[in-house]
Amino acid sequence: MCTSDEPGHEHAQEAPQAGAGRRNFLRATALIGAAAAVALPAATARAAPAAAPAAGWRPDPRSRRFTLAVMPDTQYLFDGPSIDRAPVEASLRYLLEHGREENIVFLSHLGDLTQNGAREECAAIGEAFRLLDRRGVGYSVLAGNHDVRSSTDDQRGPTPYLDVFGPDRFQGGPAFGGASPDGYNSFHLFRAAGREWMVLALDWRLSAKGFDWARKIMAEHPRTPVVLTTHELVDEDDSLSSYGQKLWDQLIEDHDQIFLTLNGHYWPAARATRKNAAGNEVHLHLTNYQNRYFGGAAMIRLYRFDLDRNVIDVETISPWILGRAAKGLGELERQEMELSGDADRFSVEIDFEDRFSGFAPVPARPSRPVSKMLVPGTVAYWRFDGHEGEGAGAAVTGTVRDVSGRGNDLSLVTVGSGGLSWSSDHHPDQPGHGSLEFQGHKSPLKGAYLRTVDGAPLNSATFEDGYTIEAFYRLPADWDPAHHAWSGLVGRTGTGGAAGKTADDPDEPLATLSLSNDREPQWAVRPLNQEGIATNWGHQTPLETWWHLAVVNDGEHTTLYVEGCPVVRNPKAATVGLTSVGLPWLLGGYEYAGQIDQILHGRLGDVRIVERALPVTSFMNH
Structure with a gap:
């Protein structure tokens, strides 16, 4: 999100577009830092499918405690000649290093990966995400208004963003469920707490076809709880943007499966709660830190689900700054390592069994005959x-x-x-x-x-x-x-x-x-x-x-x-x-x-x- 005349709102720059068939990647000379990069031959441009899960990345599908990681707008780190992959890579490494102890099951990026949607910017952040590809980690991305022309919807056609983060990249991945025909919307399935969950990653602007596709995907998975991610929805505490209201009216309100939505785009971080047509609460969260030090320093939100305590505990940290703490930090950096404000560190109480009972009721345990109890x-x-x-x-x-x-x-x-x-x-x-x-x-x-x-x-x-x-x-x-x-x-x-x-x-x-x-x-x-x-x-x-x-x-x-x-x-x-x-x-x-x-x-x-x-x-x- 860029600065504008209205605090907390943005005007998108029109990003240059590129054909889908040819593009260049930037490959960093080291894993930390991406300022020095060399162009790859066009023949290597097509994104490789996600790798099979590697040793060490084994989320426990039965544990009733698991973590969903969220990364909001990273655009200022990928802005023309000012490209710095280090903060993003530090956050991704944090997920890899803490994946087992935190039982991290998935990462969702909320869009505006880049500032201008340029080929070099998309390639650079695409290279950073290869850290997850190589380990077979499930994740999703979606286009924000800075990754594509903001005046277009998901029928816009080829873009550098789609070249790097299109469906080909995720084919064969551990969580990828599929994408809309245009390639800009996707759904991802993972198992946690003994059941299937979905992340529905939607484009910056849905077309009528996009809405129909999203409805179809949920209809095909009628018993699956859904976390909806998109770039714009909540714009401030207890308030939806005009487009966010459209999403609510045309998709969220009538689909009880959607219990949590996550978006970026605006700042500061905020929350809203709405009751859907079934009378159930939907928690809608805005998370975005690009207005803070170092463009948000690739901060991540950790949504720690605990189905025994019926709560989601939320924490916001910058692994990039945390990783440098031992070397000594400036006062500003120390303030940005972890955020503890009410909008950044909080808990959401959800009786999961009751909340999901309308579309996925848990069958009552049947009585057991006397003979089975006579041990x-x-x-x-x-x-x-x-x-x-x-x-x-x-x-x-x-x-x-x-x-x-x-x-x-x-x-x-x-x-x-x-x-x-x-x-x-x-x-x-x-x-x-x-x-x-x-x-x-x-x-x-x-x-x-x-x-x-x-x-x-x-x-x-x-x-x-x-x-x-x-x-x-x-x-x-x-x-x-x-x-x-x-x-x-x-x-x-x-x-x-x-x-x-x-x-x-x-x-x-x-x-x-x-x-x-x-x-x-x-x-x-x-x-x-x-x-x-x-x-x-x-x-x-x-x-x-x-x-x-x-x-x-x-x-x-x-x-x-x-x-x-x-x-x-x-x-x-x-x-x-x-x-x-x-x-x-x-x-x-x-x-x-x-x-x-x-x-x-x-x-x-x-x-x-x-x-x-x-x-x-x-x-x-x-």
Whole structure:
């Protein structure tokens, strides 16, 4: 982008045009710096196809963390006799050097690669990008108004830009999907986080044919999320240019696949958000630094996607300046190494699964049959599905069967008012698609809970060789520690005093997996080898979210897991088995001094007890 009478807006120079059949490249005498160059014979002019991926460039297609790199306007580095490839090459080398640790999957250039679109300028930056070609790195470029005649659209015909960055250059590359017949628009596909993603790289100005082509490409990939790149779209914070509005009206608004757009052209950097026709947010970002020191010094944006945290963390750096920091920098250079303003370093929160559900819904995990969950050593398995015919919220009556076949059935106990009902709600990775809804309350004590029947084999089990106890739970929005804290999910009755173990509080039960006043899961037990209580503590678990807990004892030590991850407060002391006085186990209840003291307020999903230590990969949520 060049200077003009209006700050932040540009008037394009008409670039000289060249035929498609013949052109010259500039080849630098060294990888750093391009001021000294020699012309290549015309016979070498045709851009070589992209190389196959080389050793060392292996983005992980399964990792849920990956990085999309973005390079905006580099035109001042490629301006007639003032050609300097070093900053661009430094940025490209940075991507190569950090590709594995950052899991960099793709680079998008946003146009205005050159100042005048001249043959020598295009050739010089084309040579710089051979650093990526030689390593088989996926990338896209597009024409800005300085790379072609700004008065033309994508039907303009041959140009030096197209000679260097036309479809021939990308054929056979790792991400190249194809180009429009005119060669100025392209799409690129890469795999990350276990799915396909698209970068749709569009010309400075789309013709009617260009719009039709873009729509056709997305229609051919209807389940693929799309990052749209173009040279002009956002012109300042929360504002689109007139052409940007045309792109929105004719392409972006009606294509829910487009969730992020990236453009350059204007400055300073800015952001906008719009809701599309499906009611979903589209994030539109302007990134351009050519107005800053050294024409922007080939700064790059790193868009770090994290699908577990549902966020894109964005950082802006100049590898060229960073690479020279050890040699000493001037004050201006030090200010430009990294940009930390609100428009340059920020995070975008996106619930990716929800955002993409309109065009690529994630199928719900089907329920798994009981037989698949009866791993060797299963002594009790309670699940609460199969009650759809009784209606939502139907009351639990009678006996809840132990589907393991080991005879550890559950009977209902009601205290005061309040009840126990069936629910179809469940953890997304729970084998059974149902749960129990408990409505416990303390002061006054009321609700309903379950206990194993008298004589159940589980009542006398001591698990000397180890155990695994698993449960799914969800607490509602109205959960209140004053009325609901320290309710048990699963545990056994009988007190330490009754078992002759009087260390610590003798009135505490022999085992309980409970939730503290801060909603921390706690496993508190009297092992066979201890007089006192051994305790494992988890962290605070938010409301209105399903959680999976697993308590695993390998015969020597006990570990509490939350969603398959071990918690920090797992005791190092040896803990062997579980003390028993032959009394029942409880689901949804907690006893103190042999009396029911608290009842769960929330939902409880599948519960399984196995008489051995299970690996995480065998937990019910796997």
